[in-house]
Amino acid sequence: DAMVIQNPRYQVTQFGKPVTLSCSQTLNHNVMYWYQQKSSQAPKLLFHYYDKDFNNEADTPDNFQSRRPNTSFCFLDIRSPGLGDAAMYLCATSREFGRYNEQFFGPGTRLTVL
Amino acid sequence: GNSVTQMEGPVTLSEEAFLTINCTYTATGYPSLFWYVQYPGEGLQLLLKATKADDKGSNKGFEATYRKETTSFHLEKGSVQVSDSAVYFCALSVPSEAGTALIFGKGTTLSVSS
Numbered sequence: 001d002a003m004v005i006q007n008p009r010y011q012v013t014q015f016g017k018p019v020t021l022s023c024s025q026t027l028n029h030n031v032m033y034w035y036q037q038k039s040s041q042a043p044k045l046l047f048h049y050y051d052k053d054f055n056n057e058a059d060t061p062d063n064f065q066s067r068r069p070n071t072s073f074c075f076l077d078i079r080s081p082g083l084g085d086a087a088m089y090l091c092a093t094s095r096e097f098g099r100y101n102e103q104f105f106g107p108g109t110r111l112t113v114l
Numbered sequence: 115g116n117s118v119t120q121m122e123g124p125v126t127l128s129e130e131a132f133l134t135i136n137c138t139y140t141a142t143g144y145p146s147l148f149w150y151v152q153y154p155g156e157g158l159q160l161l162l163k164a165t166k167a168d169d170k171g172s173n174k175g176f177e178a179t180y181r182k183e184t185t186s187f188h189l190e191k192g193s194v195q196v197s198d199s200a201v202y203f204c205a206l207s208v209p210s211e212a213g214t215a216l217i218f219g220k221g222t223t224l225s226v227s228s
Contacts (some may be wrong), residue, residue: 042218
Protein backbone atom coordinates (compact mmCIF):
# COMPACT_ATOMS: atom_id res chain seq x y z
CA ASP A 1 0.00 0.00 0.00
CA ALA A 2 1.14 3.51 -0.78
CA MET A 3 1.88 5.30 2.43
CA VAL A 4 3.76 7.80 4.55
CA ILE A 5 6.34 6.27 6.88
CA GLN A 6 8.00 7.91 9.83
CA ASN A 7 11.02 6.64 11.71
CA PRO A 8 11.51 6.23 14.51
CA ARG A 9 8.07 6.16 16.13
CA TYR A 10 9.59 7.17 19.45
CA GLN A 11 12.75 9.22 19.89
CA VAL A 12 14.43 10.22 23.13
CA THR A 13 17.16 12.83 23.12
CA GLN A 14 18.99 14.94 25.63
CA PHE A 15 18.63 18.66 26.10
CA GLY A 16 20.78 20.36 23.47
CA LYS A 17 21.71 17.17 21.59
CA PRO A 18 20.86 17.37 17.86
CA VAL A 19 18.25 14.96 16.61
CA THR A 20 16.94 14.03 13.16
CA LEU A 21 13.50 12.65 12.38
CA SER A 22 12.82 10.85 9.13
CA CYS A 23 9.85 10.68 6.77
CA SER A 24 9.47 8.75 3.56
CA GLN A 25 6.58 8.35 1.14
CA THR A 26 5.63 5.91 -1.56
CA LEU A 27 2.83 8.12 -2.92
CA ASN A 28 5.15 10.09 -5.24
CA HIS A 29 3.57 13.31 -4.02
CA ASN A 30 5.10 16.67 -4.80
CA VAL A 31 4.48 18.29 -1.44
CA MET A 32 5.79 17.19 1.96
CA TYR A 33 4.92 18.88 5.24
CA TRP A 34 6.18 18.78 8.81
CA TYR A 35 3.78 19.53 11.67
CA GLN A 36 4.43 19.82 15.39
CA GLN A 37 1.68 18.60 17.72
CA LYS A 38 2.05 19.27 21.41
CA SER A 39 -0.02 17.40 23.94
CA SER A 40 -3.77 18.03 23.58
CA GLN A 41 -3.19 20.67 20.91
CA ALA A 42 -3.82 20.95 17.20
CA PRO A 43 -1.02 20.17 14.75
CA LYS A 44 0.95 23.26 13.78
CA LEU A 45 2.70 23.54 10.43
CA LEU A 46 6.46 24.07 10.69
CA PHE A 47 7.41 24.05 7.01
CA HIS A 48 6.81 22.34 3.72
CA TYR A 49 8.50 21.47 0.46
CA TYR A 50 7.03 21.64 -3.00
CA ASP A 51 9.48 19.40 -4.80
CA LYS A 52 12.76 21.05 -3.73
CA ASP A 53 11.27 24.46 -3.00
CA PHE A 54 11.29 25.05 0.74
CA ASN A 55 8.82 27.24 2.61
CA ASN A 56 9.30 28.04 6.28
CA GLU A 57 6.37 29.23 8.37
CA ALA A 58 7.05 32.67 9.82
CA ASP A 59 6.95 31.54 13.44
CA THR A 60 8.98 28.34 13.07
CA PRO A 61 12.03 28.62 15.35
CA ASP A 62 15.47 28.72 13.74
CA ASN A 63 16.29 25.63 15.78
CA PHE A 64 14.21 23.60 13.32
CA GLN A 65 15.51 22.82 9.85
CA SER A 66 14.57 20.42 7.11
CA ARG A 67 16.10 18.60 4.17
CA ARG A 68 14.52 16.90 1.20
CA PRO A 69 17.23 15.05 -0.72
CA ASN A 70 14.77 13.45 -3.15
CA THR A 71 11.04 13.06 -3.80
CA SER A 72 10.62 10.22 -1.36
CA PHE A 73 12.46 11.43 1.73
CA CYS A 74 12.24 14.42 4.01
CA PHE A 75 14.08 15.02 7.28
CA LEU A 76 13.42 17.25 10.26
CA ASP A 77 16.55 18.40 12.09
CA ILE A 78 16.35 19.94 15.53
CA ARG A 79 19.72 21.50 16.20
CA SER A 80 19.51 22.03 19.94
CA PRO A 81 16.35 20.53 21.38
CA GLY A 82 14.86 22.20 24.40
CA LEU A 83 12.32 20.82 26.81
CA GLY A 84 9.65 22.78 24.98
CA ASP A 85 10.33 20.86 21.78
CA ALA A 86 8.94 17.64 23.24
CA ALA A 87 5.98 16.84 21.00
CA MET A 88 4.58 14.54 18.32
CA TYR A 89 6.04 15.40 14.92
CA LEU A 90 3.81 14.57 11.98
CA CYS A 91 4.86 14.28 8.37
CA ALA A 92 2.27 14.68 5.66
CA THR A 93 2.17 14.70 1.87
CA SER A 94 -0.13 15.95 -0.85
CA ARG A 95 -0.04 15.50 -4.58
CA GLU A 96 -0.19 19.21 -5.29
CA PHE A 97 -1.06 22.45 -3.60
CA GLY A 98 -4.62 23.59 -3.81
CA ARG A 99 -7.73 23.50 -1.73
CA TYR A 100 -8.82 20.18 -3.25
CA ASN A 101 -5.69 18.30 -2.33
CA GLU A 102 -5.98 15.98 0.61
CA GLN A 103 -3.01 15.64 2.93
CA PHE A 104 -1.91 12.13 3.91
CA PHE A 105 -0.30 11.79 7.32
CA GLY A 106 2.28 9.42 8.71
CA PRO A 107 1.92 7.84 12.16
CA GLY A 108 4.14 10.46 13.78
CA THR A 109 7.33 10.45 15.83
CA ARG A 110 6.95 11.20 19.52
CA LEU A 111 10.01 13.14 20.71
CA THR A 112 11.00 13.18 24.37
CA VAL A 113 13.67 15.62 25.55
CA LEU A 114 15.42 14.76 28.83
CA GLY B 115 -7.15 35.46 9.11
CA ASN B 116 -8.04 31.80 8.87
CA SER B 117 -9.12 29.88 11.93
CA VAL B 118 -11.20 26.93 13.10
CA THR B 119 -13.16 26.70 16.32
CA GLN B 120 -14.35 23.35 17.66
CA MET B 121 -16.46 22.54 20.65
CA GLU B 122 -14.51 21.76 23.77
CA GLY B 123 -14.27 18.14 24.83
CA PRO B 124 -14.17 15.58 26.07
CA VAL B 125 -17.43 14.23 24.74
CA THR B 126 -18.54 11.10 26.56
CA LEU B 127 -21.29 8.96 25.05
CA SER B 128 -22.79 5.53 25.41
CA GLU B 129 -22.70 3.14 22.49
CA GLU B 130 -25.43 3.81 19.89
CA ALA B 131 -25.88 7.42 21.00
CA PHE B 132 -26.11 10.28 18.51
CA LEU B 133 -22.97 12.37 18.05
CA THR B 134 -22.57 16.00 17.09
CA ILE B 135 -19.26 17.83 17.21
CA ASN B 136 -19.59 21.50 16.30
CA CYS B 137 -17.09 23.25 14.06
CA THR B 138 -17.13 26.82 12.78
CA TYR B 139 -14.54 28.62 10.72
CA THR B 140 -13.32 31.97 9.48
CA ALA B 141 -11.48 32.16 6.18
CA THR B 142 -10.13 34.90 3.94
CA GLY B 143 -10.74 32.86 0.79
CA TYR B 144 -12.99 29.98 -0.25
CA PRO B 145 -11.84 27.06 1.89
CA SER B 146 -12.15 23.34 1.62
CA LEU B 147 -13.22 21.75 4.88
CA PHE B 148 -12.07 18.51 6.43
CA TRP B 149 -12.55 16.26 9.41
CA TYR B 150 -9.54 14.25 10.50
CA VAL B 151 -9.51 11.54 13.17
CA GLN B 152 -6.58 10.58 15.36
CA TYR B 153 -6.69 7.26 17.20
CA PRO B 154 -4.47 6.84 20.27
CA GLY B 155 -0.79 6.76 19.38
CA GLU B 156 -1.41 7.21 15.66
CA GLY B 157 -1.23 9.92 13.03
CA LEU B 158 -4.17 11.73 11.50
CA GLN B 159 -6.51 10.05 9.05
CA LEU B 160 -8.87 11.90 6.77
CA LEU B 161 -12.43 11.08 7.78
CA LEU B 162 -14.36 13.20 5.27
CA LYS B 163 -14.16 16.41 3.31
CA ALA B 164 -16.26 18.97 1.42
CA THR B 165 -14.95 21.43 -1.11
CA LYS B 166 -17.89 23.73 -1.82
CA ALA B 167 -20.97 25.12 -0.16
CA ASP B 168 -23.78 22.63 0.53
CA ASP B 169 -21.53 19.65 -0.18
CA LYS B 170 -22.00 16.78 2.25
CA GLY B 171 -18.97 14.68 3.12
CA SER B 172 -19.62 11.21 4.49
CA ASN B 173 -17.62 8.18 5.55
CA LYS B 174 -18.05 5.28 8.00
CA GLY B 175 -21.44 6.61 9.10
CA PHE B 176 -20.10 10.11 9.80
CA GLU B 177 -21.47 13.11 7.92
CA ALA B 178 -20.80 16.83 7.74
CA THR B 179 -22.34 19.50 5.52
CA TYR B 180 -20.48 22.61 4.33
CA ARG B 181 -22.69 25.53 5.41
CA LYS B 182 -21.33 28.75 3.99
CA GLU B 183 -24.11 30.91 5.41
CA THR B 184 -23.30 29.84 8.97
CA THR B 185 -19.59 29.13 8.31
CA SER B 186 -20.00 25.71 9.89
CA PHE B 187 -19.05 22.10 9.24
CA HIS B 188 -20.55 20.10 12.10
CA LEU B 189 -19.71 16.40 12.36
CA GLU B 190 -22.57 13.97 13.05
CA LYS B 191 -23.05 10.25 13.44
CA GLY B 192 -26.33 8.57 14.17
CA SER B 193 -25.05 5.70 16.30
CA VAL B 194 -21.53 5.73 17.73
CA GLN B 195 -19.48 2.66 18.54
CA VAL B 196 -16.73 2.07 21.09
CA SER B 197 -14.28 1.93 18.19
CA ASP B 198 -15.12 5.57 17.34
CA SER B 199 -13.28 6.72 20.49
CA ALA B 200 -10.59 9.08 19.21
CA VAL B 201 -9.71 12.74 18.81
CA TYR B 202 -11.51 14.53 15.98
CA PHE B 203 -10.01 17.57 14.27
CA CYS B 204 -11.88 19.98 12.05
CA ALA B 205 -9.62 21.70 9.50
CA LEU B 206 -9.74 24.07 6.58
CA SER B 207 -7.51 24.54 3.58
CA VAL B 208 -7.04 27.83 1.78
CA PRO B 209 -4.41 28.37 -0.87
CA SER B 210 -1.94 31.20 -0.45
CA GLU B 211 1.12 32.42 -2.30
CA ALA B 212 3.28 30.16 -0.16
CA GLY B 213 1.16 27.08 -0.73
CA THR B 214 -1.79 25.42 0.90
CA ALA B 215 -1.75 24.86 4.62
CA LEU B 216 -4.21 22.98 6.75
CA ILE B 217 -5.51 25.04 9.66
CA PHE B 218 -6.73 22.78 12.44
CA GLY B 219 -9.10 23.27 15.31
CA LYS B 220 -7.91 22.22 18.76
CA GLY B 221 -9.53 18.80 18.52
CA THR B 222 -12.41 17.16 20.36
CA THR B 223 -11.86 13.96 22.29
CA LEU B 224 -14.68 11.44 21.96
CA SER B 225 -14.99 8.61 24.45
CA VAL B 226 -17.65 5.94 23.81
CA SER B 227 -18.48 3.36 26.46
CA SER B 228 -20.35 0.10 26.01
